[in-house]
Amino acid sequence: MKWCRFEHNGSISFGTLEDDEVHVAEVSGHPLGDHSYTGNRYSLEQVRILAPIIPPMLYAAGPNYRGHVEGMAARRGARPNYPAIPEPNFRSVHAIIGPEDNIVVPKDCSGAVQPEGQLAVVMGKRARNVSRDEALDCVFGYTIGNDISQRVWQGNDRTMFRGKNCDTFKPMGPYIVTDADPTGFHIVVRHNGQVWEDFRSRNQIWDTATWIQEMSRYTTLHPGDVLMLGTQGADGDMFPGDTVSVAVDGIGLLRNYIVAEE
């Protein structure tokens, strides 16, 4: 099943995509709590698809593909330093935008931002000290994220506040697909239509179940929490006027537009 969140006539609802993939059935309530179908259905033309969820906590796996570690190291002229343990970092939930929204490049940065297109897992149940075998039972589904990064700030600042968490820097969506195998996804990142990355989730350094197991040793994962699972490669600069998209078979297309802050 594919869940979405959408705006129609100024009000926001959750819904599920119908089999024809062009109609949405509206739900009242929250997909992770009590909910029921309202009986309303809309064509995708009639609604604006939003980020599918605003999580309590938004985590990022960071380096989770060897290609990303190697690509980022090569830029610095350094040897790749593979992560020793799966430790997430945090991202701002206020930076989340939906598909087709604008990524706004702040006035006072160098003008370029870079994409990190990736799969993201959405938690469905509380998880604390879960085993690897139990971990995927706590998952609600999978969506797409783009961990937009301003590399000058990321490299020079003490924290990743400006480098990765300016307003609009976290595109997410369009849908959350449930009942999927997290090792079976195929992710393609395009810049102005040109393929920049083409990779598969089975090549993660740590898989989804391991991330959930390891994180749950220290924190309680809550329903709705989102963990972005990392990108392959180290992509180049994007400037105002450019388009970036992340396509994942079985989930959908997350496309966004780079604009300059006015």
Added chain:
Amino acid sequence: MKWCRFEHNGSISFGTLEDDEVHVAEVSGHPLGDHSYTGNRYSLEQVRILAPIIPPMLYAAGPNYRGHVEGMAARRGARPNYPAIPEPNFRSVHAIIGPEDNIVVPKDCSGAVQPEGQLAVVMGKRARNVSRDEALDCVFGYTIGNDISQRVWQGNDRTMFRGKNCDTFKPMGPYIVTDADPTGFHIVVRHNGQVWEDFRSRNQIWDTATWIQEMSRYTTLHPGDVLMLGTQGADGDMFPGDTVSVAVDGIGLLRNYIVAEE
């Protein structure tokens, strides 16, 4: 006015402290949205005071007093490296606990944690690109936080996930005081009753208004967001059995107990 959040007979409400400081007047709704007094009042003996708010985003100023920068540098045998700009880091909202709650030291760490007692500001309105003069108009009030830190993990890990964000590592409360001057607070941190830090908010490297102004250049601050404003000094290790407290004149006492994970 002092706001609190409390549990009574298994249900959770917001409330305001009466002038006698021993009774709470219950409110229905949320202090930052529609709310009204229910007419119920309880003595503090009848209720359990919780963390006063669960913010959408929990930020930490990190180094915001010269003494903290110097103390942490001295430990490493390094020269103090004062921060160049006010850039916050993120903390996990799932790590928040209230006054009198236990701080649980994870099994697989060295056994010690350290306190960082501090003032925290709670936002009341959305703030984006606000001037320094407008900044304090967006504040709801001030509370107390303790940025519990596991220094081995903080020093060795790539991120602060385990080092500062394990479950129970973010005590907050007991009250949010409104209509206060953020430069006028006096903060005292005690370990097992002994004073470890005694400092004043007027000695911050950047004051509250500057933090709000500077953060709002990059992110929209939302109602309920909390920014912990930094501690003075570099305190020592605390072990299971110890008690830590942070007292701020005009706000209250945030006391917690160190226990070992079972």
